[in-house]
Amino acid sequence: MTAEKTGVWFLGARGSVATTATVGALALRARLIDPIGCVTELPPLRSPALPGWSDLVLGGHDLDTTPLPKKADALAAAGVLPARVATAVADELSAVEEELRPLPHAATQSQLVEAIEADLRSFRQRHSVERLVVVNVATTEPVPSWLPEHDDPSRLLHDPLPPSALAAYAAFRAGASYVDFTPSTGARLPALDALAHRVGVPYAGHDGKTGETLVKSVLAPMFALRALRVHSWSGLNLLGGGDGANLADPGANAAKVASKQRVLQDSLGYAPQGTSRIDYVPELGDFKTAWDLISFSGFMGTAMRMEFTWHGCDSALAAPLVLDLARITAAAHRAGRVGPLPELGFFFKDPLGDGPSDLSSQWDRLVTFVGTL
Amino acid sequence: MTAEKTGVWFLGARGSVATTATVGALALRARLIDPIGCVTELPPLRSPALPGWSDLVLGGHDLDTTPLPKKADALAAAGVLPARVATAVADELSAVEEELRPLPHAATQSQLVEAIEADLRSFRQRHSVERLVVVNVATTEPVPSWLPEHDDPSRLLHDPLPPSALAAYAAFRAGASYVDFTPSTGARLPALDALAHRVGVPYAGHDGKTGETLVKSVLAPMFALRALRVHSWSGLNLLGGGDGANLADPGANAAKVASKQRVLQDSLGYAPQGTSRIDYVPELGDFKTAWDLISFSGFMGTAMRMEFTWHGCDSALAAPLVLDLARITAAAHRAGRVGPLPELGFFFKDPLGDGPSDLSSQWDRLVTFVGTL
């Protein structure tokens, strides 16, 4: 696969996750950093089927116009990435800046889809990219009030669709695969699934699992495997940053909170009391603090408790996974996989399909999957 | 297996774990409680090969002479088990009391082994017990300064051995299997292993995994599977109760702390900085609080942290596992398994053999194992 180029097109290319992923991909290519956080570099997942760091070509859309180097400096100042690395890849970063496009404006949905598709095709051609992956790391959308339930792609645009679905539509029409790292709608519509199958491209999602839910995906199985009864599981997520600002919006917040609860029911077989809340605290910046309290009982009902605090940098957790997803999805595309990729549940809070919800089984499934590519 | 009786002989039969296990076994037999914490009651482990709750006959040794019913009342007052349950099984508990024996005194090691063996054989005969499991839940011994390394059972008693090894010796001579729920030496001597093979009995251990280490066995793999780099992992365990009092002794403390660290090296492939401490705080009684701080880094080295607090009742966590172990080991014995049972790593901090250290893989292995019985 040496000569082949793989394109990675970020929706939300100037956001924290995409910028961190971009700086990191450039640094990995230049061998400036160890691949901490990149699971595709762990021995069980290392595979010649995956495109190499040097084979990735980056581009993307955003509404915002802040130049990437400026965004990278801001992330360095906020402690998300080392200033030293941002400086070392400054030239390459400016080159990626040239590949970013403003999200097109258009009078109708059809024209918007066409304009996005045109940007994708032009990017592919410009760089002789063999395969293209569109990765959604744009702002989380509110839960839409209406979505089409039919499987007829030709009728898709008759009614208003959320931007993430329009982007998936454009991606499929351009022959690109699609990864949704957000809880937005994306490709999760029967008609888009039909289109992906017709075009012959895979897609993956939803909502990257990087903090509280990641921890839940190992702790909830622990309680289940030990036959302990979990009575309540309550959480509070405090975060600033762009994602936090957006989640202060009740609609987007609801989308997120729903993805966060699924793992408990799936792992335990019942839903304990309690909810997981998200609060926007600008002062906390790009670092998120989550606190969870779990009340449970043991033999003969004896009451016990566990609590944990997670203090993580969301973008530094998400960015390497975004690159992992791009590599694996491109390889799946090349290997002829079409439609949803439930084998990638390891990466997501709310995975497509009916796979296991515990991290360890998800890992086993992922290893098997990558082995077949 | 309906008609067959399985004997369970506790070393430390009047301790908190054994008393809780005894009350619980009687309550399960009488269908007074749900089997919370009993993993052998989870669907994947439920098996006709395991002795039923009504087929277990309980007995044991202890140095102490506090009557079981009085010990059960104290545990109820301390919140370890419900007074209601202790009252409901009072008659059966008095019956078990009749089966407890003082740990024999003897002038020499040989005589002590013979006296223990005699108690075990008499118990088997008295109850027409088909198979007997000796379960060590006695006080943790200090790390011994000297242990025999040869594999010749006939030379075993030439030099001083710790009590747990003498008990394993007696168990094997009486044709009983042996489970060590403590970090003490137990059957872990080449000559005892040779004897177990010669006699044809299995044995299992070491050191029940019920709190901080249980959590480590799912969190450490999480960091490993996500390619996150763990820099330090420090812990403090605060506990009162009999076990706590004993662990205030530096020798016993050292034995315990060593078992607690193994999982990190095994899961991560390297040993992060930090240690796990145990402090005795009598006021905390039978509830243990463990606090752990984990510092780690993500993409490009960004520093993050996680901490957790575990507030568990050790005896209520240990007791059902002790019963699970007795059931599984008896079934393994019946199925002709001989020597160490590394497939039981799920239960232990410091398992025999070279199995996986993450809880999920240990679970898979256990399920497979029980399926073969």
Place this chain on the structure above:
Amino acid sequence: MTAEKTGVWFLGARGSVATTATVGALALRARLIDPIGCVTELPPLRSPALPGWSDLVLGGHDLDTTPLPKKADALAAAGVLPARVATAVADELSAVEEELRPLPHAATQSQLVEAIEADLRSFRQRHSVERLVVVNVATTEPVPSWLPEHDDPSRLLHDPLPPSALAAYAAFRAGASYVDFTPSTGARLPALDALAHRVGVPYAGHDGKTGETLVKSVLAPMFALRALRVHSWSGLNLLGGGDGANLADPGANAAKVASKQRVLQDSLGYAPQGTSRIDYVPELGDFKTAWDLISFSGFMGTAMRMEFTWHGCDSALAAPLVLDLARITAAAHRAGRVGPLPELGFFFKDPLGDGPSDLSSQWDRLVTFVGTL
């Protein structure tokens, strides 16, 4: 003061706080317990001016009809108070039960006030009570949409008033002082204040300070005295129990959350980011867990953090303070104090008047005040 009787009339007499206070008062009178949690028993507050435990006569109103002894048993089962103590004071508790009255029903507000007043007067007469304190420990009311702002008692009942204000009105008319341990309106109306002055009785409030806010009242001053800058202070309170069930109601929740934030602004001189949330988790029962995260900076802006978890039994914290308040308010009444008692800010989240908000200064003020009685 030996011969004088002091009446304590609980609004919400069958609730958790009142029942715990009642059992405790009877146990103190019988010298069955140490006065843990009773600040009036600390040397600087011990005063012959305060009525003794044996001089208190208890009674009250409630909507509920569960007998006090039954409520006490439930609290014992939930671990709020020792079963042993409830049993020891069973007879005295049944005697108090005889003094409880259903909250009167009436066609109009005037008639309701008269009926309450009649119950109070009858209680005073029945027991030759010298001074009566009405203590509101009833369910927190939603924040009322409308409240009278004038100071004319004669016009008070022209428009609908919340029950706590009607009760304060009745108390004043009966010559009783009034303590509000809840965030409800109570005596906080200009016309009620005018009435208290006319009648010559004192009143105190609002909202007992027993958990998260208590901790805030010492930590916020610590940051202030050290010139550290607090950027955010976020909290989550998880609680079950009757109070928790009521706080699941958004109106009552809002009343409570507002009282909780005042201390930060007062201590720091500015309002840091973040809010304090309350979530109802029935499984947690009468124990409340609060978690707070404080982000702050030191010299040259270096970012730091503190977090705390408070796991307290609300009723066991509130009940002794309720008794302290009754003793002090009765003594203040006797000493001729009239109108609001801002000197009791030590006890409250949202104290009347403009006193200091740090616990230590509130203590100094309280000691001085009790010294003048």
Place this chain on the structure above:
Amino acid sequence: MTAEKTGVWFLGARGSVATTATVGALALRARLIDPIGCVTELPPLRSPALPGWSDLVLGGHDLDTTPLPKKADALAAAGVLPARVATAVADELSAVEEELRPLPHAATQSQLVEAIEADLRSFRQRHSVERLVVVNVATTEPVPSWLPEHDDPSRLLHDPLPPSALAAYAAFRAGASYVDFTPSTGARLPALDALAHRVGVPYAGHDGKTGETLVKSVLAPMFALRALRVHSWSGLNLLGGGDGANLADPGANAAKVASKQRVLQDSLGYAPQGTSRIDYVPELGDFKTAWDLISFSGFMGTAMRMEFTWHGCDSALAAPLVLDLARITAAAHRAGRVGPLPELGFFFKDPLGDGPSDLSSQWDRLVTFVGTL
């Protein structure tokens, strides 16, 4: 006091605390930063009696030879202070570098004291310094096995003394006041006290209160004022950095742990169970994490718990206090105060004299004291 210069001579001038204090003092003089963490800038302590930031002249001794600017860069890289500020004061920092001296070597204790005294006198003369404060922020010394108990300065050097005492001796002989921010011996010898009185200089100490103990000094009084009974208070301090490395030494660790426990006994009137531990974890660098668990009971003995985690940057907490202490001690010297200054207990874990141990009373005492200068 405008024209007068005040000298501040750091023992351990190249350490983290001293370097942070130096950078900060230069930044305050240049008005580059707000005085966060400087309590002498809070309105109740602002006083014309204190030397202004521009009147401070800095110098010091150290064993180490790393240049101050290099140390400042390392602290900036570690996140202790902002690189921007270090860069802005680079020239002034190099000027201070010129004032640092290697700790003299000498064949005898007398000669060492003379050499130190000579450095101090030369510094005073070089800068026409009116008053000089020697501030000990050197490495904590092990608890000495032997210390003189007599009050005769002339016999002081007959036997071996710890370096901190020799430095205090030299300071007094040079007419300088002395502040000990460490738990080392310093001026705490009867003969040194006699000398301070004879020479007419004040001294202060011991052991800056910046983290866990600071929090204890407000939480322990909270429990006391509420008549709650504290059963156990256990803590673990995890720290890297130079101070952490030194505290890995059992002798120094013991000195520190002892200072940390005093506040509980003093505030509560009894010593709860539990200890406070210090562990060295190099990876944690200059940030310290302390976790404390407090078990307590309320009314009728109901068991409750509190825990807190403090994640602070020690040097950023200590440095402004060190400057505050220098300013206040110089002003006290000028105002004719002689001998120990127990009024400065606000700053210390283990204050000289018999003052109050709660932070709030210590603050009141400090405000009164500064008002008299």
